[in-house]
Each structure stands twice: as structure tokens, then as C-alpha cells.
Amino acid sequence: MRLTDLTLKELWHRKSQLVSGLLAITLGIGVIVGIRSISVVSEKAVAINLDNLGANILILPQAASVDNYYTADIDAPTFPESYVEKLVTSTLPGVDNLSPKLTRRVEVNGQKIVLTGILPKSEIASKPIWQQGGIVGEQVAASCAPTGPKKYADEKLQRKGIETLEGNDCFIGSSIAQRLKLEEGNKLTIEKSDFKIVKVLPETGTIDDDRVFANLQTVQELLGTGDQISAIEIMGCCSEISDGLLGKMRNILPDTRITTIGQIVSTQIETNNLMNRLSLVFLIIILFVGGISIGNYIWANVNERRKEIGILRMIGYHKRHIYNILIFKALIMGVTGGIAGYILGTIGAVWLGPQFAGLAVSPIYLLLPVSIAISIIISVTGSIIPAYMAGRIEPFSNMQED
């Protein structure tokens, strides 16, 4: 019978204690894995959203947040469509291709979708994936875009516009198509109005997969919002933006929030950095709490096993055998805690990600070995002192002296 067999037997014998001993470390690792999984996906989502947005300036109602816009809150504020006209007639240099949008979350056949009204010809079909999907129109370019063979400094300055989108035509996201079992040419009924699906968009991995794109006027009538819109996306010139274009636009539309993609990105990056810092803080807390928790468990275990350790020492086991038994136990706990924490954190992130962050989270397998390594370090470190104390237990501890 090897020392490892002896350890495994003891672990099995006191399995309920093992579960409580592992609780802190499992929860801690789970939180770190959960935060990290969501933040990694969030970083990717920012990049995808950026690319898909195409425009580089976003105008929102003063009271709205970027989140309101993306999540299409039912109560999200709006502003009049006439703001588009104000910008067009202002003849501001560096403002091209204004793309007004109205977004609302609606229910179709018991499924929640985001209905987005767009203006054909004005809509910048910049989303690369749309273009791959065959939605092509006339080439549009910012007025400042260079011509000729020279490459564009910013590729987003040249995109294609959506040529036509008739009153009752619509594009639908891939996720909706799957969930509602719809194909091109099918009919889709939204709020008692029938739409013809002219295109099923390829999967993007973003909220666009849950969107239905229809003609803006049709959507306004359908939702009864009048000539209200949720946002205006603009393809602006980078040079003009840096020359104070946003300030000039704010003078024209004082009751709006005008932001550049750079700002959105930096906000999101800040949020991600905050989450990463939060993970680090959690990691430090877990190193302490988990280490103390495991140490406490092993210490209690050693006290409970004083007699048994005394027996082993009595029949000739050396101190190092006792250390080995306890450190091997800590190793098993570390591996178990790491795996359990990874599973817990991943399931949590996959389940909570879409509900709270609007993100589809996938497991990050690279976090598994990292979780196990952290858990082992915590577990073994926490067990060193109790193991040392166990080695000091006298071999006659199982006897009574007279």
C-alpha cells in the first residue's frame, strides 16, 4: 500500500469535509474564471462591433448611453429625425453619409428580437460581413477620402451603401433565422405587420444576429414613434474630427450626445481594464482567503488525525512520509479545486454572459491549466505549516502514559 493510496483512502473517508474545505478555493477560482471569460469575450465584441458599425461618429439622445443603443431598451430615449436635416444643411465639412436608425426590442412568436429601422441609400453597409453576404450597393466615400491608387489611411472611409430596402422588406440576423426557422423569401410578422425576408445575414457573433433590419419609415409607423430616431451614425473624416468637428456638431445639436468610436472603444477598454484589475484583486484575495481556508482545513484534519499520525509514526514512518501524505493531499485538493472552479466559472459566464452583458461567452480552455496551477499554489502553500506541525506529532500520541 503506497502513501498515495493511503491519502486517497483518507480523502474518500472524509469526503464531506473535503467538499467544505474546497468551497472557498472553488468559488474564488470560479469568480476569476467567470470575470476573465466575460472580459475576453467583451474585448472581442468591442472589436467586432467596431468593425460592423462602419461609421466612426455616433449621435445619441442626451439621456441615452451607448449601452441603451446597443441593447435597444424599450424606454431608450429618442430624438427627431429632423436632426439629420440640420446636419445636412449645415454644410459642415467632413460629415458624410448620415445613417439614422431607430431600434426597439420587440417580441415575435415568443422570441425577443431587436427591430432596427434604417434608411436605404443612407445606410452605410459598412459591415464587412454584410458585404460578404451579398448586400452591395453603390460605393460611398467620405468627402475627404483620397482618390486614385493611394491606399486609404482609414479603410472605414470607403464602404458600400444599401441600395434598396422596400417598405415591407427586411434583413434578418442568423440567430433569428435559426430560432424562428426562417429562410429568404419567407414572411415575418412583427406587431401584426408582414415583412418579406429578402436576406438572411451571415452570423456575426454580435447582437446583429438578433436584429431585424427594416425600412425606417415602416418601423416608425409600426412602433408609433412618429419621426423619432434612436441614433445617427456618421462616416466622418478623421482629420476633420481631430480639427474639432464634434464641437461644431454639438453647436448644431446641443441636446445630443456626440461620441466618436474612439471614445466608445476607450470606454469599453477602460471597462475591460477595470474587470481585469478586479480579477487581480480577486486573485490576491483568493490567495489569502483560499490559502487560509485550505490551511485551516488541513490543520483541523491534522488535529483530527493526531492518533492516526501517531500510529504511522509508531510503526516506523518518518516525518517526511507525513509531510508527503499531507502535501499530496493538498495537491489533490488543488487540482480538484482548480477544475471545479474552472467549470463553475465557465458555466457561470456562459449562463450569465448573455443575460447581463448581452454577450455570448464560450469556454476559454487555456484558463483550465491556469486555474489548476493557481489552485495548487494556494493549496500547497496553505498546507505547509499544518504539514510541518503534523510532522512534530509524537509517535506515541495514540497511547496513554501513566
Add this chain to the structure above:
Amino acid sequence: MLIQIKNLTKTYQRHDGAINAVDNLSLDIPKGSFVTITGPSGSGKTTLLLILGGLLHPTSGTMEYNGKEINLQRENELANFRSNHVGFIMQSFALVPYLTALENILIALNVKNSNKSEHRNRALELLKWVGLGDRTTHYPKELSAGQQQRVAIARALANNPDLLLADEPTGNLDPGLSEEILGVLKDINQKQYTTVVMVTHSPMAAEYGNKKIQLKNGKLQDLDQIRIEENIKVLIN
């Protein structure tokens, strides 16, 4: 001579002063003898047994085993001495509760690195010898007190020790079972020529020894010598 101890003293420091549990004691234990140690509580019997088994460091004195001095202060040397030469039988059986009868014997064999199947065969053979061949997979709580003590005896014999130390081995057993266990110890002593040193309170158990020792305040009193002296006194009077 198997064991020779000279001027052995074990002092315990207490709040009310130092106490000599074993006081300048010298003793020879011949090979193949059955030594019984008796004496009142606090006389130092168990302390002496612990020192003989290399479980406790004495304050002073020396111990020779088979003519070779054992360093009573070196932990690893004592651990090797215990696993190679000594078997222990305790009043409380000292079995590991989550191991089966077979595994409780295997843990003693585990200290030595040799063939695993050899270990298993040896453990099974010992269990059969103590009459528990059909209880190999039983846990201590599934065995009677007498059966548990038999497992403890089997474990004590696992490494073929020259010396078997028993601390009140019948203390937790009824008189019938006590005689059974003492009979087993006698068998081991006579058939395997294993030296047995047994601490006991029971005069009946003490009669099993061929060398009887009585301790009082940590000092040795040779019962045979006392008896001879008493007989001489009777004859003179």
C-alpha cells in the same frame, strides 16, 4: 542479550518541579524472553516501554540493541529501528479506522520498499494465522474488540520483529478474550522465539512472563529476587 539499558532516566518538567518517570534504571532483556512489567499507576511502566520501543527520547542513559548502541536522540534512526525490529500492540488497538484489516497490516509493510504482491501475501498469511482469514476486507468498526486486537497483533508481526512490545494488550478485553490474546502472545514468544515485553496491571497476565519486573517510582524491583528474599526470611524465621 537482545537489549541492554544502562542508567536510563526520563525526567518530565512539571509546574511543581521535575519528576523522574524512569530513574537511573538499568535492565537486561535476553533474546526470546517474555518480560512482564507491573507496577502502580505513575510508576513509569509505559515510559519505559516507550523508550524501549524508540518512541520516546530519554533524558539520559544508553540502550544497546543486539550489542549495537541505538542513538536515542536521532528521529530517523529510531523510526528505522521501530520499523525493522519492533512490533507494537496497544490497549486501544491503534488501528486506522478507514483502512480494512488487510490494509492496516499493509501500512506497516509499506515502510519497507519491496514487492507489492509479496506484501499482500504476507498480510493475508498473518490474518490467517490470527484466525481472521475471512475478515480481510472488514473495517475495524465491523470487528469485535478481540478481532481488532488480533489485527493489531498481525500488524505488529508484519515485519518479523525481534521484539514485541505490548502496552496493556488485554485492558479493553473481557477475561475470556484476555486469555485468548495472552495465549497468542505466548505462542509468538515460544514458537517464533520473539522477545515479548508486556506492560500490564493484571496479576493473571503478569504470570505469562518468564521474567517479571515491577517498577515503583521509576525504579526497578525484581519480583523473582523479592520472592527469593521473602522465602529466605520465612526460612530463617
